[in-house]
Amino acid sequence: MGKIYIESLSGRVFSCRLCGTHLASNVELISKSFHSRQGKAYLFNEVVNISEGPKEERLMTTGLHEVADIHCKNCMQLCGWRYVMAHEDNQKYKEGKYILERSKMMDLYEGNFASASEASTILAGSDMDEACS
Numbered sequence: 271m272g273k274i275y276i277e278s279l280s281g282r283v284f285s286c287r288l289c290g291t292h293l294a295s296n297v298e299l300i301s302k303s304f305h306s307r308q309g310k311a312y313l314f315n316e317v318v319n320i321s322e323g324p325k326e327e328r329l330m331t332t333g334l335h336e337v338a339d340i341h342c343k344n345c346m347q348l349c350g351w352r353y354v355m356a357h358e359d360n361q362k363y364k365e366g367k368y369i370l371e372r373s374k375m376m377d378l379y380e381g382n383f384a385s386a387s388e389a390s391t392i393l394a395g396s397d398m399d400e401a402c403s
């Protein structure tokens with residue numbers, strides 16, 4: 271039985287809503303303009319303390335992608351997915367990046383996400399994904 275090593279982040283941190291494990295830092299946040307079946311979702315450069323499921327092809331509103339679900343390493347909650355490969359050239363920028371679903375996280379800095387800056391980000395955003403079509 272191996273002990274689970276949990277990495278700790280500093281600064282503004284997004285954490286697992288169920289167990290509080292740190293999942294991503296605000297400095298790795300790329301976009302808040304994504305959507306999943308569960309609602310809002312955020313795109314990150316890098317996340318920590320996750321375990322990755324098997325890769326699979328998934329059809330999203332922006333085309334066919336190869337993705338892998340990611341789970342909180344501590345409580346195993348499904349919290350988003352990683353883009354393994356994008357088939358459309360204009361979606362290649364997402365390869366290797368991570369989606370964390372807003373509903374699966376808490377924001378330790380603000381306590382909630384209902385800020386004015388977030389609302390303007392969503393209005394400006396054009397890149398919407400569905401977890402499943």
Ligand SMILES: [Zn+2]
Nearest residue numbers: 286289342345
């Ligand atoms: Zn967790």
